[in-house]
Amino acid sequence: MPERVLLRGGRVVCPASGRDGIADVRVADGRVVAVGEGVEADGARVVDCRGLVVAPGFVDLAAELCDPGDPSREDLQSGSEAAAAGGFTTVLASPATDPVVDTAAVAGDVLARAGRLPGARVAQAGALTVGLAGRELAEIGLMVEAGCSALSDGGRPVADSLVLRRALEYARPFGLPVLLRPADPALEAEGVMHEGPAALRAGLRGIPPEAEEIGVARVLGLVRRTGARVHLTHVTTARSLAMLAAAREEGLPVTASTPARHLLLEDSIVEHSGYDSRYRLLPPLRPAADRRALVEAVRSGLLDAVISDHVPLTPVHKELEFEHAAPGAVGLETALRAVLGALDGDPVAAVRALAVGPAAVLGRRAAVEPGAVADLVVFDPDTVGVVGRPARGRSANEPLMGLALPGRVVATLVGGRFVVGPIPN
Amino acid sequence: MVERKVMAAPEVRRAVARLASEITDRLGDPASYALVGIVTGGQTLAARLAAAIEAGEGTRPAVGSLDITLYRDDLYTGLEKPVLGETRLPFELTGTGVVLVDDVLFTGRTVRAALDELMDYGRPRWIKLAVLVDRGHRELPIAADFVGREVETALHDRVEVRLVEHGAAADAVVVCSPEARP
């Protein structure tokens, strides 16, 4: 049952309404009912939030929850808990499952089970093409009816540009955003890390940054051609950002995001870690110049969102030679810490990138204001701690493990209920 | 650490001279045997003995050197590996008499290693052992044929033979004890 809670004395950061200051937040019946100074408890349980940030709950646009399919990696339950532990109140589950979420039946099954989760809400993305194979259109309309919140091919670039064009044209009138990872699959096929001096030193085959940049150019061209609303996930190079800026200037309906860890880690870590397969990622970690450009783009708002890019993998996929390991890393529990670490602890930019921006991509408003659904996060932006093994998720492929980073989620409220926090339900 | 000088330069000189004459007395013609010094202290001593024998007899015995590192039984002490010295035996070993020369005789393990190594290089007619200092505490049944000086030591003492060839100001034999003796 939703609680009546007064979050007292926290720094309320709500970029959507422009509020940033010490205030009390009263929650009742699953909604925020009052925000301001000296709000009366009115019988609500008082939670002392002094020294903490109170913000709209985070929204993730790219997480593999592996459900249905592989509970050894993750499932709705563990994924929902991992997300809540990281301050997320909504996670958009990738359709890259087994079976793929490419029909209303599979989507309906997931969404039915998503109604009773212990942590963050799970929204579902439907596949753009059947089996994520990039050849035939999936039943987009039926999946929209079943309740899907977005469309994507789960991080796989739709290789055939004609199919991509048709998919964008077909999806547009259904109104859902289309999420795409920009990439030229042939160019990235042989490489295992960013192509450049670090790969040369490490003796690993490189993925040229152009593999991503050609993908960005291709998607932007097709957005211009079709008018579809597209969100580019996994934008990671400075030149991709330049193209994105030009597209914005032009007025194209395109938004973009980058994985949180790419704001913090650089390609040289592959060599220095002794080829640790936790750093085998797609897109790969970039050199310093790209990383700095990404951080700047999050600050300036050119990048609308930061994603967890949560890809749980077990030792079966990761306890392998670097080049044979599957790419991907978990990130739901650490995205906030990566963002705070990269942005010098700036909570306003973090809330914009983790809550306001991604919510807007899904057509929602993330705000702490009277009437809003009480999906909230309370976090300590300053205390630095060493990242440990993921506490809630099932997989331990966490590349930030061992780093000292600021940020600690103190409480997460979903619909006014503590799913993480000082008052357990 | 307490240092006790047991031999000064004149005593070292006399000890070398005495070793040389004993070797000559017992072994005769210097052309009939070779002096093989164990790297590094024994190597220097072998050269001095050869010079002394040549001065007395007019003939210089053949001189070689033996680095026993690869034959040691204490290589695995967790320390950085010792730098390898050179083994040089510029004479036909098989059939020759060999006088092994070392500066200090202690546990006998170095001599054991040297014997093993010599056997891998050939089959000497016989092997004798000459040392400047015998400090006791043998762990193997090995004895020297020629001894410059017997020195009484405690097990954990260290005996240093400091020679001018290795940068010492003057020759000396010093016993270093971990703490003052009663």
Added chain:
Amino acid sequence: MIGKDILGLRDLDAADIHRILDTATRFRAVSERAIKKVPTLRGRTVVTAFFENSTRTRLSFDLAAKRLSADVLGFSASTSSTRKGETLMDTARNLDALKPDAVIIRHGAAGAPHMLARAFPWSVINAGDGINEHPTQGLLDLLTMRDHLGDLRGRRVAIVGDVFHSRVARSDIFGLTKLGARVLVAGPGTMCPPELAELGVELRHTIDEVIEDVDVVMMLRIQRERLGRAMMASSREYARFYGLDLDRLRRARPDVLVMHPGPINRGVELAPEVADGERSVILEQVTNGLAVRMALLYLLLGRGAGEGGDA
């Protein structure tokens, strides 16, 4: 600082390299004796785990370990056991149960030796990992050059062929630049991309652009069967622009050293009369390989095993 493992020349400094080469020089003497065996590693166990086919490197390591009196276990893994589903880590755990002191590994994936070195207490010697490094080959090349040229500072060494995909070239480049030599590389554009300059080498194109002015010319083996898609046109064209024949050798300095990591493709990268000619030091490389591998086993093995002892 030489640690538990030898994974690449990238991790060594000039002093480490010289120490290894000096030690190798001593071991060369052991191989010239009648009894070519020393008891140094008696009771130690060395495993050679080759996940890629190789005859000569494996034989060289095998003999090196045996001449030091170690017990040698040849673990034949090819790629088949991986195909049977056993991962490298599983294989390594099995080896670990045999309590080896050192594992010499060759593997098709860069970083595979590093992975084992991180996970296990035994010494790991990299005998070639993917296109990354082949440190013992790099060291034997350096020893061969040092024998002939002395101090390598300011010397000019050309590496010709598929530099980008050659672990030998990469180890040579790391080692030579650390010892102060100047490295010129030449080869087809797909094999010598401009980014190689990041490793501190000078880029040229054909062998004619390097042959006249170098102290050493290192010819790399061209392995057509292992090249990726669209890497080269034909062996004939390769020999024309990047091969070393007698005509070209005549334009080189008279004391130039011709080197090759072997096995040679006669008539492609190296003309037979050059391979067998008087400037070739290819067989010295083989002899030095044995000495370098003995030196590494000596320097690495038993570190920290700690049973004490005294002279």
